[in-house]
Amino acid sequence: MVEIAIMGHGVVGSGVANIITSHKQKLYSAVGEEIHLKKILDLREFPDLPYADKFTKDFDDILNDVEIRVVAEVMGGIHPAYEYTKKLLLAGKSVVTSNKELVAAKGAELLQIAKENNLNFLFEASVGGGIPIIRPINQCLVANNVMEIAGILNGTTNFILTKMIEDGMDFDAALKLAQDLGFAERNPEADVEGYDAVRKICILASLTFGKHVYPDNIHTEGITKITLEDVKFATKFDSVIKLIGDVKQLDDGKLDIFVAPMLIKKSSQLANIDNEFNGIMVRGDCTDDVVFYGKGAGSMPTASAVVADIVDCVKHLKRRKFLFWVDGSNENVLPYEQSKAAMYVRVEASAGDELKKIFGSDIKTVSNGANIAAITPVMTVKEFEEKTKDLKLLSKIRVGDL
Numbered sequence: 001m002v003e004i005a006i007m008g009h010g011v012v013g014s015g016v017a018n019i020i021t022s023h024k025q026k027l028y029s030a031v032g033e034e035i036h037l038k039k040i041l042d043l044r045e046f047p048d049l050p051y052a053d054k055f056t057k058d059f060d061d062i063l064n065d066v067e068i069r070v071v072a073e074v075m076g077g078i079h080p081a082y083e084y085t086k087k088l089l090l091a092g093k094s095v096v097t098s099n100k101e102l103v104a105a106k107g108a109e110l111l112q113i114a115k116e117n118n119l120n121f122l123f124e125a126s127v128g129g130g131i132p133i134i135r136p137i138n139q140c141l142v143a144n145n146v147m148e149i150a151g152i153l154n155g156t157t158n159f160i161l162t163k164m165i166e167d168g169m170d171f172d173a174a175l176k177l178a179q180d181l182g183f184a185e186r187n188p189e190a191d192v193e194g195y196d197a198v199r200k201i202c203i204l205a206s207l208t209f210g211k212h213v214y215p216d217n218i219h220t221e222g223i224t225k226i227t228l229e230d231v232k233f234a235t236k237f238d239s240v241i242k243l244i245g246d247v248k249q250l251d252d253g254k255l256d257i258f259v260a261p262m263l264i265k266k267s268s269q270l271a272n273i274d275n276e277f278n279g280i281m282v283r284g285d286c287t288d289d290v291v292f293y294g295k296g297a298g299s300m301p302t303a304s305a306v307v308a309d310i311v312d313c314v315k316h317l318k319r320r321k322f323l324f325w326v327d328g329s330n331e332n333v334l335p336y337e338q339s340k341a342a343m344y345v346r347v348e349a350s351a352g353d354e355l356k357k358i359f360g361s362d363i364k365t366v367s368n369g370a371n372i373a374a375i376t377p378v379m380t381v382k383e384f385e386e387k388t389k390d391l392k393l394l395s396k397i398r399v400g401d402l
């Protein structure tokens with residue numbers, strides 16, 4: 001029997017406790033011995049739960065329990081999750097986490113501590129919820145030079161965009177529904193402003209290219225400026241608007257990495273990924289496009305990935321899984337103004353002539369009477385900003401070739 005503990009009994013933690021207790025036989029078959037939940041850390045009380053006796057409010061009860069070999073950190077946020085994780089690794093316990101904020105900020109350091117102590121620090125649930133993506137990139141696709149990863153990485157914003165497009169629901173009502181369903185972050189600004197998605201694309205970039213990419217200086221746009229007009233105009237360009245996290249390695253080795261809403265063609269494999277579902281496309285030089293699709297948020301899908309990591313740790317109690325990247329400085333990140341893209345633009349109808357003067361008379365435009373929209377040729381963000389500095393833009397959205 002292997003003893004484990006869970007830190008946090010929120011949306012994900014309660015799902016982990018549920019799976020560990022309800023899937024005992026399935027997990028026994030996978031591991032060959034029982035995975036036994038010994039303690040749960042939470043400041044709240046849950047007297048009505050069948051496992052109410054396992055709760056503690058004292059982190060030291062887990063840290064100092066030598067029988068506990070694996071701990072699931074599902075508290076969220078950096079503090080005290082970082083301090084706790086570090087102490088647990090230094091005390092000889094493997095740690096698994098769904099905490100993308102922690103991995104994006106401290107991944108290189110925690111992986112190094114795990115390595116020095118011959119332990120595992122695993123985080124399959126930190127990107128894509130229930131979708132397997134960390135292991136596939138690290139193992140199944142490892143023979144490829146990855147050319148690009150592009151993904152719908154945030155369930156809440158995808159849910160909101162879907163409800164706006166399909167049901168004409170307004171932004172606030174759709175966000176409230178996503179919160180009620182347990183998809184949104186404690187502070188939903190992290191979802192709608194793109195901070196959650198940028199953490200996830202940074203984790204994928206760090207894993208794929210081997211050096212930590214920190215989210216702080218990565219260009220990040222959310223969906224708060226997306227209007228129903230833009231959603232309708234996108235249709236006229238045979239496209240949909242999705243919030244995309246994207247990373248490409250350029251010929252000089254630099255990473256072109258950002259999070260932004262994008263117009264993508266309806267024929268793209270990412271275009272029909274709706275509601276809280278996530279989709280991640282990995283472009284390998286051997287495989288071409290491989291797409292991963294599934295529920296990117298919610299209690300049980302995310303807990304499924306956390307429990308898979310627990311199983312992996314239990315199977316490798318005395319061996320490390322090779323999952324590693326070194327610290328990085330972001331010097332290998334392309335400044336966003338040098339990133340190249342075509343742009344969708346929307347202006348007042350009266351600015352239509354000006355638009356044609358800037359981008360050429362043969363630019364394809366569409367009109368709804370009041371506004372005109374167009375897609376510019378591909379150029380750097382800096383060139384685009386210079387060309388349009390005197391134009392009154394109502395909207396500008398990147399166009400993705402995905």
Ligand code: HSE
Binds near residue numbers: 157184296298
């Ligand atoms: N708030 C996140 C989302 C949860 O909506 O995708 C899963 O990381």
